[in-house]
Amino acid sequence: MPRHMTARRETAALRAAQTNPQAMLDRYANVRDMSLELARPLSPEDCVVQSMTEASPTKWHLAHTTWFFETFILTGHADRYQPFHERYSFLFNSYYNQVGDRIARPTRAMMTRPTMTEVLDYREFVDGAMTHLLEHIDSNSFASIVPLLELGLQHEQQHQELLLTDVKHLLSLNPLQPAYLDNGDVEPAADVQVQWKSFEAGVYEVGYAAKDFCFDNELPQHRVFLEAFSIANRTVTNGEYITFINEKGYERPELWLDLGWSIVNEQQWAHPLYWRRESDGSWSEFTLRGRRPVDEKAPLTAISLFEADAYARWNGCRLPSEQEWEVAAADVEVEGNFSDTRQLHPVGCEMNEGLGDGLLQMFGNNWEWTGSQYRPYPGYDPPTGAIGEYNGKFMCNQFVLRGGSCATPASHIRRTYRNFFPPESRWQFAGVRLVKDY
Numbered sequence: 001m002p003r004h005m006t007a008r009r010e011t012a013a014l015r016a017a018q019t020n021p022q023a024m025l026d027r028y029a030n031v032r033d034m035s036l037e038l039a040r041p042l043s044p045e046d047c048v049v050q051s052m053t054e055a056s057p058t059k060w061h062l063a064h065t066t067w068f069f070e071t072f073i074l075t076g077h078a079d080r081y082q083p084f085h086e087r088y089s090f091l092f093n094s095y096y097n098q099v100g101d102r103i104a105r106p107t108r109a110m111m112t113r114p115t116m117t118e119v120l121d122y123r124e125f126v127d128g129a130m131t132h133l134l135e136h137i138d139s140n141s142f143a144s145i146v147p148l149l150e151l152g153l154q155h156e157q158q159h160q161e162l163l164l165t166d167v168k169h170l171l172s173l174n175p176l177q178p179a180y181l182d183n184g185d186v187e188p189a190a191d192v193q194v195q196w197k198s199f200e201a202g203v204y205e206v207g208y209a210a211k212d213f214c215f216d217n218e219l220p221q222h223r224v225f226l227e228a229f230s231i232a233n234r235t236v237t238n239g240e241y242i243t244f245i246n247e248k249g250y251e252r253p254e255l256w257l258d259l260g261w262s263i264v265n266e267q268q269w270a271h272p273l274y275w276r277r278e279s280d281g282s283w284s285e286f287t288l289r290g291r292r293p294v295d296e297k298a299p300l301t302a303i304s305l306f307e308a309d310a311y312a313r314w315n316g317c318r319l320p321s322e323q324e325w326e327v328a329a330a331d332v333e334v335e336g337n338f339s340d341t342r343q344l345h346p347v348g349c350e351m352n353e354g355l356g357d358g359l360l361q362m363f364g365n366n367w368e369w370t371g372s373q374y375r376p377y378p379g380y381d382p383p384t385g386a387i388g389e390y391n392g393k394f395m396c397n398q399f400v401l402r403g404g405s406c407a408t409p410a411s412h413i414r415r416t417y418r419n420f421f422p423p424e425s426r427w428q429f430a431g432v433r434l435v436k437d438y
Contacts, residue, residue, distance in 0.1 A: 003187075003347055004364070005410040006335035014411065015212065017150070021142050024149060025134040031153045032127060034409070035062060036120075038163055041181050044116045050109030051173055054425070055166035060092065060108045063119045065156040066126045067092035071099060072387065073152065074126065077145050078133045084125045085114075098386035150213045151387070157412040164288065164339065164407040169427045172274055172286040179290035181344060186289070189237070189297035189348020196230040197328065197359055198438055204327045207377055208416040217391040218416045220379045224323045230438045231320060231328045234349060234360045235368065235431045236311060239296030241303075242283065244311050245271055255313045260306025263424050273302040273426040288344040299346040300431050301366050305399045305423035308369040308432035317434040319371035322400040322418065324435060329362045329403070329415050336364025336403075338410040346406055346429065364408065366431035367401035367419055374398035374420040398422055405429035 016023040039047065039058050047058040056064075067088060074081045083089065091111060093102035103111070114122070134142075164180075171178050207221035208214040250270050253261050263269065271277070274286040275294065283294040285302075303311075305319075312318050320328070337347050346365040353360050362368075374395050382392035398420040404413035407429055421428060 003337055003341060003343065003350070004335050005338045005340040006333065018146055018212075021134045021137055024142075024146070025131060028130060028134070028149070028153060029127075031156050032123070035065065035156060035160055035163070036123075038160055042167065046167070046170065047116050048109060048112060049170055050106075051166070051170040052427075053106045054427070055169055056105075056108055056162065057111075058163055058167060059116050059119050060111070061159045061163045061166070063088070063092045063114075063122060064094055065152075065159050066119075066123045068152050068155055069130055070126050071096075072148050073145060074129050074133065077141065078129055081129060084122050088114075088122065096386045096389050098389065148387075151390075154213060154215070154412060155390075157409045160409060161339065161405070161407045161412075164344065165428050168274075168286070168288050171288075177286060177291045180288040181342070182289055183342060186287075186292075186295070186298075186343060186345055186347055189295050189299075190350060190353065191297050192234055192349040192353060192360065194434075195233040196436065197233060198230040199226070199228065199324070199327060201226060201228040204323070206323050206326045206416070208414070214414065214416060215391060215418070216382055216388075217374075217376070217380070217395075217418050218414070219381075220377060222378050226321075226324060226327065228438050229320070229324055230436045231324065231359065232317075232434045233358065235299045235366055235433045237296065237348075238283075238294050238298055238300050241272070241300045241311060242294075242296065244314055247314075249310060249314055252314075255310040257306055257309060257423075260304070260310065260423070263304075263306065269307070272300065272307070275302075295348065298348045299361070299366055301346050301429050302426055303369075303430060303432065304426045305369050305421075307426075308430075309371070311432060312434055315434060317436050319369055320433065320435040322370040322372040322402060325368065325370055325402045325433075326415055328359060332359055332362045332415075334363050334413060334415065335410075336361055337406050338364045338404060338413070339407050340410045341406070343406055346431070363403050363413060364410075365406055366403070366429050367405045367408075368403045368433050369430055370400045370402060372400045374400050374418070394420065401428075401430055 017027040042058055050057050090101055093099050167180055171180055203223050203225050205221055205223055208218040209221040250264060276284050278284055284291050285294050309319055337343050349360050376395055382388040401419040
């Protein structure tokens, strides 16, 4: 089983799809098939349940991504297209106020109807219509819908990642502690010592500048001034975090942001989500392969921004800004442990890694919390219409994460990719890489 995948291998296929309807149809089929592949290990019962307000049932993910193509492409660009069901626009709209009303997010699990079979029929119906459209479209019309097509596919890849993280949270609550996929053990992590890579103070360019696809929140490219800093060559390990726990890190208010300290006490946080202390004093964690012993040398995951920040403060360091992270990653190959490897859990560095001052595992494995609030770049200009609701309206009360995770498709990630979640979120594959001021 491969431990690393590279985003570079998908670049040619992605570029070809921008100019060739058949190549786009192939890309469409590959992305859509992957969603079904990810749902295949689940029972019908697994696909209906919603474990918390922030998560969604698998059935809903499969339907909502289909709704996107029906609503934004077929309805406006396919001749004589008739929607599969008149009420699906209401049932599977997520947050697009300009499209129309929708059901409340916390009630998605109450939709026992349509059934999973009917949702799969919906996908097949829309896929058939999309195939017909791309097989018969003229070049001018194709060029006009390419941006929407690519956005729809990137949107589906986001939901593939959410499907995995939502399923993990769901199964973790089951007393049977079932595995989503039992495909062998994760190799033990190597012991890689922390080293620091330094960057001089200066003006740097950040943001997306190429001509391929990016989300609007990655634009425009702009200059920033950064003071000198040093960044760790790897992310924090489980063993290092266990030391933080043992030294009463969750009981020391001086380490925590005020809101984080309130949540620690209200929700009685004492360790990362999915961890459990066993009767012999050891730690275990729930993974998509079931419950496993914590590997102390492996990367820490499933922590909130508040926990990442408290740990950094305890360690005499801080979180990187998203600009520092992007500058540090500028010369790092976009490769790593993505969902394509089917590890589905952060893996440690290999034995031959960790030598020199190179930065390890910047991509894949874990999203990395930054200390940057999710805000628009200077000159940010969201698209007009309902598509403009995709990113811009969420630029409040969220923090930026960078780098992708073991649940992210390899072809989906870029150095400039800006993920974002509220600071209390813990159910994503999210870890922390430390920075020092120098």
